[in-house]
Amino acid sequence: MTVIGVDDTDSRDHGMCTTYLAARLASQLNAVTRVVLVRLHPAVEHKTRGNAALAIHTETPAEPAFAQARAELDAIAKTEDPQTHPGLVVTPEAPSTVPATVTEYARTAMRAHLTLDDAREIIRANNYFAQGWKHGRGQIGALAAVGAWPALDDWTYELIAYREPDRWGTPRTVDTESVIAVADAAYPAAWDTVDREEGEAVCVPNTPGPVLYGIRGDNPAVVESVAAEIDSEPPAREQLFVTNQGTDAHLRTAASEPVRDGRAYRLTGIVIEPPDTRPGGHVFFSLETSTDSVECVAFEPTKRFRDHVRSLRVGDELTVCGEVSDGTLKLEKFAVRALQETKQVPPSCPVCGRSMESAGATQGYRCRDCNEHAESKVPEPIARDLEPGWYEVPPVARRHIAKPLIRGGFDAPIHPER
Numbered sequence: 001m002t003v004i005g006v007d008d009t010d011s012r013d014h015g016m017c018t019t020y021l022a023a024r025l026a027s028q029l030n031a032v033t034r035v036v037l038v039r040l041h042p043a044v045e046h047k048t049r050g051n052a053a054l055a056i057h058t059e060t061p062a063e064p065a066f067a068q069a070r071a072e073l074d075a076i077a078k079t080e081d082p083q084t085h086p087g088l089v090v091t092p093e094a095p096s097t098v099p100a101t102v103t104e105y106a107r108t109a110m111r112a113h114l115t116l117d118d119a120r121e122i123i124r125a126n127n128y129f130a131q132g133w134k135h136g137r138g139q140i141g142a143l144a145a146v147g148a149w150p151a152l153d154d155w156t157y158e159l160i161a162y163r164e165p166d167r168w169g170t171p172r173t174v175d176t177e178s179v180i181a182v183a184d185a186a187y188p189a190a191w192d193t194v195d196r197e198e199g200e201a202v203c204v205p206n207t208p209g210p211v212l213y214g215i216r217g218d219n220p221a222v223v224e225s226v227a228a229e230i231d232s233e234p235p236a237r238e239q240l241f242v243t244n245q246g247t248d249a250h251l252r253t254a255a256s257e258p259v260r261d262g263r264a265y266r267l268t269g270i271v272i273e274p275p276d277t278r279p280g281g282h283v284f285f286s287l288e289t290s291t292d293s294v295e296c297v298a299f300e301p302t303k304r305f306r307d308h309v310r311s312l313r314v315g316d317e318l319t320v321c322g323e324v325s326d327g328t329l330k331l332e333k334f335a336v337r338a339l340q341e342t343k344q345v346p347p348s349c350p351v352c353g354r355s356m357e358s359a360g361a362t363q364g365y366r367c368r369d370c371n372e373h374a375e376s377k378v379p380e381p382i383a384r385d386l387e388p389g390w391y392e393v394p395p396v397a398r399r400h401i402a403k404p405l406i407r408g409g410f411d412a413p414i415h416p417e418r
């Protein structure tokens with residue numbers, strides 16, 4: 001067996017996508033077992049949205065596979081983009097038998113920045129076939145893609161349909177009505193195809209690249225059948241990917257240390273500052289964990305998710321998930337563990353029923369009319385718009401790697417968005 005890893009061949013401005021290169025390459029090789037799309041930790045700022053590395057598992061021997069991959073990168077990698085530094089790593093191993101150091105490297109690459117020096121050292125130590133273009137930074141992701149298969153046990157699927165090259169950069173012809181109808185019928189085996197509330201076909205990108213649409217789900221047959229039923233311009237090619245999308249592979253449970261920028265966490269704590277909607281419609285609140293006080297934010301593009309965030313109160317116990325940057329955790333989902341169900345209010349007068357007034361510092365409360373007296377405030381129930389369990393951003397705001405609630409396996413009731 002041979003594993004081919006490739007990364008950083010794409011360009012936002014010049015309209016390319018590493019998945020397309022991998023799909024083309026896979027179609028030229030013999031006996032491809034699977035093509036793996038691995039979402040990694042963003043290596044650089046401009047790739048924050050979804051750094052994708054690709055691995056092809058094939059029976060083609062490593063040496064000809066390496067030659068074929070080099071030719072394909074030479075031909076279509078967007079090296080003219082100053083931000084694009086392609087990398088290629090090829091190993092004559094079965095995907096499941098790559099050394100533990102490579103698997104560990106893949107695990108880390110989903111959760112933290114890694115350096116090219118580390119990648120080069122592992123590539124050298126294992127005598128892998130490798131090549132970098134320009135700075136060769138893509139070898140980081142390429143190596144991680146090689147090690148990804150044994151690193152994870154939760155995988156999902158994406159069927160990506162690509163456009164005819166002469167259509168790239170022109171408006172896509174996809175019938176949104178047909179997408180919504182097919183998405184409804186295939187839910188929840190296929191998810192994040194559309195955002196029903198926003199009426200948007202989430203599966204159709206807005207970027208100038210080669211992707212026509214991408215259908216995601218837990219069942220390869222279902223994502224393929226969804227793609228087959230969409231009414232659109234004729235795709236030039238299609239490729240089924242096995243992927244860590246929708247798995248939360250990026251999240252780490254906080255250790256006994258303060259959170260760090262550029263990492264994604266699952267944190268449990270108590271709301272200590274109430275939600276505050278700031279200019280632009282972004283909603284902030286603060287959470288106190290056992291080690292930290294963390295500001296959390298639901299940005300405007302998370303749309304209706306912000307209503308749940310605005311319903312939080314000081315004292316609520318939550319688990320929050322998201323990436324920290326500039327000291328602020330960008331919420332992807334949260335679980336209500338315990339709600340503040342009451343607030344402390346002055347007692348009512350037992351005679352006339354009106355609210356009693358403070359009788360002065362440490363003097364308790366009294367009713368002037370009836371001369372009644374009480375020592376302290378009393379708890380009063382609060383009407384809450386939240387229930388215990390998990391809330392998430394809608395499909396239109398989902399990060400590739402974030403796990404949709406509908407996939408299940410959560411430790412509390414779920415309130416899925418679709």
Ligand code: ZN
Nearest residue numbers: 349352367370
């Ligand atoms: Zn009274």
